[in-house]
Amino acid sequence: xxxxxxRRFSRRQFLYRAAGAAVAVPTLSAILAACAKPGQLxxxxxxxxxxRQDRPVTLPLYGREPIATDAPLEEGAxxxxxxxxxxxxxxxxKEFTAKYGVNIExxxxxxxxxxxxxxxxxxxxxxxxxxxxxxxNKLVMAKLLQPLNHDLIPNLEKNVWPVYQNPFYDQHWRYxxxxxTWTTGVGYRRDHIxxxxxxxxxxxxxxxxxxxxxxxxYDDYRTALGMSLLxxxxxxxxxxxxxxxxxxxxxxxxLLDATNARVSINASYSAFPADEIWLSQAWSGDMVGDQxxxxxxxxxxxxxxxxxxxxxxxxxNDTMVIPASAQHPVAAHTFINFMLDKKYAFENFAxxxxxxxxxxxxxxTELVADGVVPKTIPEAVVRQDDFxxxxxxxxxxxxxxxxxxxxxxxxxxxx
Amino acid sequence: MASTVQEPALPxxxxxxxxxxxxxxxxxxxxxxKWYWPSFASPATIWLAIFFILPLYVVLSVAFGTSDPIFxxxxxxxxxxxxxxxxxxxxxxRFFGAAAFWQPALLRTFVFVFLASLLCLLxxxxxxxxxxxxxxxxxxxxxxxLVAPFWISYLMRIFAWQSLLTSDGIVNSILxxxxxxxxxxxxxxxxxxxxxxxxxxxxxxxxxxxxYAGIDRMNVSLLEAGRDLGASPWQTFRRVTLPQSKQxxxxxxxxxxxxxxxxxxxNDLMGSPKTSMFGNxxxxxxxxxxxxxxxxxxxLILMVILLIPMAYYLRSTRRAAEGxx
Numbered sequence: 001x002x003x004x005x006x007r008r009f010s011r012r013q014f015l016y017r018a019a020g021a022a023v024a025v026p027t028l029s030a031i032l033a034a035c036a037k038p039g040q041l042x043x044x045x046x047x048x049x050x051x052r053q054d055r056p057v058t059l060p061l062y063g064r065e066p067i068a069t070d071a072p073l074e075e076g077a078x079x080x081x082x083x084x085x086x087x088x089x090x091x092x093x094k095e096f097t098a099k100y101g102v103n104i105e106x107x108x109x110x111x112x113x114x115x116x117x118x119x120x121x122x123x124x125x126x127x128x129x130x131x132x133x134x135x136x137n138k139l140v141m142a143k144l145l146q147p148l149n150h151d152l153i154p155n156l157e158k159n160v161w162p163v164y165q166n167p168f169y170d171q172h173w174r175y176x177x178x179x180x181t182w183t184t185g186v187g188y189r190r191d192h193i194x195x196x197x198x199x200x201x202x203x204x205x206x207x208x209x210x211x212x213x214x215x216x217x218y219d220d221y222r223t224a225l226g227m228s229l230l231x232x233x234x235x236x237x238x239x240x241x242x243x244x245x246x247x248x249x250x251x252x253x254x255l256l257d258a259t260n261a262r263v264s265i266n267a268s269y270s271a272f273p274a275d276e277i278w279l280s281q282a283w284s285g286d287m288v289g290d291q292x293x294x295x296x297x298x299x300x301x302x303x304x305x306x307x308x309x310x311x312x313x314x315x316x317n318d319t320m321v322i323p324a325s326a327q328h329p330v331a332a333h334t335f336i337n338f339m340l341d342k343k344y345a346f347e348n349f350a351x352x353x354x355x356x357x358x359x360x361x362x363x364x365t366e367l368v369a370d371g372v373v374p375k376t377i378p379e380a381v382v383r384q385d386d387f388x389x390x391x392x393x394x395x396x397x398x399x400x401x402x403x404x405x406x407x408x409x410x411x412x413x414x415x
Numbered sequence: 416m417a418s419t420v421q422e423p424a425l426p427x428x429x430x431x432x433x434x435x436x437x438x439x440x441x442x443x444x445x446x447x448x449k450w451y452w453p454s455f456a457s458p459a460t461i462w463l464a465i466f467f468i469l470p471l472y473v474v475l476s477v478a479f480g481t482s483d484p485i486f487x488x489x490x491x492x493x494x495x496x497x498x499x500x501x502x503x504x505x506x507x508x509r510f511f512g513a514a515a516f517w518q519p520a521l522l523r524t525f526v527f528v529f530l531a532s533l534l535c536l537l538x539x540x541x542x543x544x545x546x547x548x549x550x551x552x553x554x555x556x557x558x559x560x561l562v563a564p565f566w567i568s569y570l571m572r573i574f575a576w577q578s579l580l581t582s583d584g585i586v587n588s589i590l591x592x593x594x595x596x597x598x599x600x601x602x603x604x605x606x607x608x609x610x611x612x613x614x615x616x617x618x619x620x621x622x623x624x625x626x627y628a629g630i631d632r633m634n635v636s637l638l639e640a641g642r643d644l645g646a647s648p649w650q651t652f653r654r655v656t657l658p659q660s661k662q663x664x665x666x667x668x669x670x671x672x673x674x675x676x677x678x679x680x681x682n683d684l685m686g687s688p689k690t691s692m693f694g695n696x697x698x699x700x701x702x703x704x705x706x707x708x709x710x711x712x713x714x715l716i717l718m719v720i721l722l723i724p725m726a727y728y729l730r731s732t733r734r735a736a737e738g739x740x
Contacts, residue, residue, distance in 0.1 A: 040484065041484050041485070047484070113486075113702075113704060116486060117486070117488065120486070138485050138486055141485050142485050142486065212601075212604075213582065213601040213604050221703075256605075256687070256688060256689060260601065260604035260605055260687065260689070261687075262603075262604065262687060263687060263688055274581075275583075276581050276582060276583070398484075398487070398705060401487075401704075401705065402705065405703055405705075405706065409516070409517075409699070409700075410516045411688065412688040412691065412695075412699060413516050413517055413519065413520050413688065413691050413696065414519060414520055414523070414605075414687075414688045414689045414690060414691035
């Protein structure tokens, strides 16, 4: 599942695609591999079962050890960061350089697939990489990551929510450290739609024909179908049931018919604050960020965000990892630890990214009181409990993924 | 009266050199080896081999290949004996059969491309005609103005249209002021007309230029002869101008319609899933992990579809050439 940060690639997505869908171009190594045995796993690797909350995964180390604790910091080096665009606050990066004497070069990818592909071909050799949790198994199986030295990242135990001290997708956090969290709900314009109406209708309001032309949903197969499943009372967001997926897809077709909804990855932070869209499927981080996208003179009180009051909607997080090919692994550990520091994590969130890090020190009530999150969207604050009550879009095995894609295909083919 | 008008006579074309013997010998008696003249075609041949035949084989290998077991990246299979047709069969099933939910997009593509090409012709022909016949000393300027939109990227221009066409955009404001549409029209919510007009907008210069060149080349004395022989302006147009510019029109139509068949960004930016076209099917399939073979199959199917207008065009130009010979 592309993370909400896919919004960042916004309009450049077309340039990227027009460039010939780099993802689809077979690499030389793939071609050579194909000459031998088409479609085989690398030697010594067995397919890892996708992680689930009730089926935690301990990722194999494949004989690899973390770097030594006493390894010296590569001072004066340039740390290579490979991330979504605008997903780190420049000021925070400068503070890192000032503190540790390590420069930073920030390279961006437009979507997860591109990022992974460039790392696996060696085109880019980053020291720190950002990935969604549904890609972790794959990155590990492809031996693209290195295990972390916990002694170099003490801030995880010190500052981060207990739920991430031993996450189900990476037991003993061998390879990953959480970056930010989000929920997926419905953004609405309070200058046109009452809080009470949204509260009463919930997801159904996106299907309401009276908002014809004013609705948008995300152009992401997992996120869009996931919401349709939830609307229909199906809470297994990683279902392999063809019937469930058909139900979800048919319902989304009804949504498109009823409201002529836009299917767009960036409507929630472009057309929505511009008042062209009144109802948008929305990631909580987009809603928090929207206060900066509103035209001048429009108060933040026009922003509304609905998430099921039982808190049983879509919720997720992404992670920071160190690629196996990292040239400055000590600086990379130092950087990750730095981003988990409560001061810098908060600054990065509140002043720039809008997506909330899972920090103990961040108090949901204070976030609203301090104006970090607009008063009208308290629901956009992510709570630790959400990861118990909410539902995550996780990795699917290939056949199931195919079913999901086929269902989405039906929605977006304009039948 | 009209029926007595004779078909215009074609000017005598110089006889084409026939047979290979002529090509091998110059009048001075210098003899060239047999490979000499054909070798002139080798740059183009090599170009074709590297940039067309080889990639085509890769597409075949992707379409009948598999995908990487971890990341789902397409894995082309180059040995035809390992090829699997399952993806191809699946894709065919999407167009015809019980789960044919791609069929509407296929039909829509034909309709959109047909209407957009027709509109290009209806709008573009008079413009080309005017510039070629009546442009006078301003011809160069007119041509410059026609090509001017190319100075700005198509993508940029479509983004501009996006903001012009929003519900509170300039287009809707003008329609409201002129009392044509009192309520704002939601142009961008998957309206076929928006997508068709956007296609026309994007491709029309490609039609005007070849048609202009064709009309510009036309022998004016033929038109004068037509009129002298008593044909009305309409008859002259129908029986002289149109047949004379048929090749140029066909060339223009081929140039605009072929890329339209594969166009996806126009619909991405101006339409919605409700106006999906063939190009969109390829685009969304190719960017999805593990779908490489299906995307390859779609590309092959589109190629076969495009062979039909292409073959017609080639046959027609050959006939025209034979007719002149």
